[in-house]
Amino acid sequence: MTEPSPRAAVVDWAAQIAEDLDFAAARAHLAENPGRKAAGYLPVYAPREIVRAAGMLPVGVHGGGDRLEIIRGDAFYQSYICHLPRSVIELAQSGRLDFLSAVLFPATCDVIRNLSGTWQLVSPEVYVRYLDLPQGGASELAAEFWKEELGVLAADLGRIAGRAVTGDSLREAIAAYNAVRSLIRELYRVRRETPWRVPSEELYLLLRAGETVPLEAFVERARAYLAAVEADAGRVRDKARVVVVGAFCEPPPIGLIKTVERAGCSIVDDDFLLGNRMIDGDVPLDGDPLGALARAFVGRAVRNSTLYEADPEGKRRLIGERVAAARADGVIFASASFCDPALLDRPMLRAGAEAACIPCIAFQFAENTGQFQQFREQAGTFADAIKLWGGE
């Protein structure tokens, strides 16, 4: 038997963890570290630094994808609500999330907001916190409010973990996540510059796995992956460079990501698992760490559909800016069905893209979509149009 290449080894590791609906890696880590607890968080952004500073394992809860059979979840959600909460509830009701001592629900939309209340009702023994992310743009007032909220979260998690969050533990956690952010920026840079070397499905799996395991395990694998990619020039492929916008919460099935790339597109920027890249750059390590974390979010959260856009021109300009930064040829608006943030934003973003003569297409998916034919045709035609006529 031949050894898998270092790169294949990382991808296999990531796929196994990312696709494991029982969170075996996280459970194993807790079993190996008696007394350690885990806190889950829903998409999009949660301040994982605080979870880590309390000595807990942060675990991303991103639904069940296309591998989870929904048995109980449909009794919780009407047909006109997106798929994510029903698969999350399915995971919870089937006991797969019973290793979480706390679950955090960021202010992504009203579905996730209300899921926090559902959790309070059906799992009263678990610590539930709604994270009321500051909206309304950068202001000192918003930063102060968010700092207070972070303080409450830190105190609560410290109590649950039996280990108070301190200035030092926070600074350590911020530094650790600065390293993660920097690695992820690097992964995105390499994909942007040489997309043939970093297939998006691999990048996605790596990031998804990274939200389930201890940060150190992710850092090790991500470095190994980058090293393997650097060592392999790969075969240059001439594909249409696209930015995928709108899939920041309910994740698209892996098959959909593969389909888009096999149909002649290279994804050179996206908003998959956006929480990883929500804060642009490093969080400063000097001064008061909670304040630094709060100000980093208030001042430097990347613009996206879950946040209010204070700049009246912002929505119209956003796609043009992202396309320019990624040197992309076009945009694919890919949103989960019934996703309010993505779908309400789409007309504004699309109008901006069209005004800037940026080619775009749009489709909707669900995390458990199984048929990709229609996407293959759409993405294929789009790629052909871009290559032949620059998208005209």
Add this chain to the structure above:
Amino acid sequence: MSDQDKDRSMLLQKEMLAEHYRRLEAAPETREPVVYTFVPGNLTELIRSFGALPVLPEINALQSAMRGKSQGYIAAAEKGGHSEDVCSYVKCDIGMARAGNVGPTGTRLPKPDLLLLSYTGCYTFMKWFELLREEYRCPTVFLQVPYEGDGSQTPAMRAYVARQIRETLIPALEKATGRRYDEDRLKESLARSRAAEDDLVAVLQSARKTPSPIDAYFGAVYYVGPIFSAFRGTEEGLAYYRALREEVEQRAARAEGPATPAGRLDAQKYRLVVEGPPNWTHFREFWRMFAEEGAVVVASTYSKVGGTYDLGFRHDPADPLGTLADYCSGCYTNRSLPARVEMLERYCREYSADGFLVHSVKSCNSFSAGQLTMLREVERRTGLPGAFIESDLVDARYFSAANLKNRLESYFQMLEARRTGAAVPA
């Protein structure tokens, strides 16, 4: 209902609304400033203290639907790229704006001088005003009202809202209206709000009586109209609620039920508590499905979206900005699901309900996501039978009269069977 059959309060309200829309139409000439804002977390007293006229887009949308105009507006918005999956209020409003912004009473609505985005209890509000900002290219000011995720407002949440009002909203209103903030004027207005709120609560709580002199869902939509929209804190609002209370008290003294599309409902067979907003495209037909079966709604949560006065909150003129913060925080959809369940449980008991019904609307994640859990929880806590029906707010494509009627009829049969101890029909 002809005007003759209508209650005096209803006619009063009709006149108030007509006058308000007339003033709005004339605003470009009279130069009265216009501020658009939402029902939950509306700061009407503050807006009016600057001499500005409020416009509530949800009210325009629902009234457009009651007048049969929403479908065309929604179709226009969808043609312009809006998804079928999102809130139909937003699409109705965008469609209306693009069709010349002729409001539900046939008068033209002026463009806003300011969009006051009170982000209270609904995520979609943010997108709605971002979209309207694209239509009108006007200034927008943002107020974040933290969600009561743990069931109550903390001092930090209160202070955050009050400070935003002082530091952000008031300067924006000063700029948009060209007037200085006048706290005394605001206080006077808040005192009027308080008095009207007392009257409204007396009206809503009259439904504890048997027979109930009001319908606390379909009928309450009219009762809460003025206080949820442009008239809280105004002299007209005060007079309206005084008249309404007298009228309801007289009806109660005569042991009469409310007027409904099926006639006066004196013989009330079923007392229901309802969760969720009504459908507006077939409002009277929907109401008739209840009234014809002798069902009266004795308490509803929808009538609390613009304030939970029956839980004790009153505007306090002694603390004008703090009280506005408290007001916003307590609006129904800003409350956690467990707090909403507690309210419903309390209504079921205090209003001696026979049953509990959820009307879930496709448009609204703020209301609808989690309602199935709420239904089970209220059933478990009260032992009352619940029912779950679905349609939409202003998109008629999702209103299936036959389905709803069937569901409701079986539900009423079930209530009847429980009452008589007969076998429950399958």
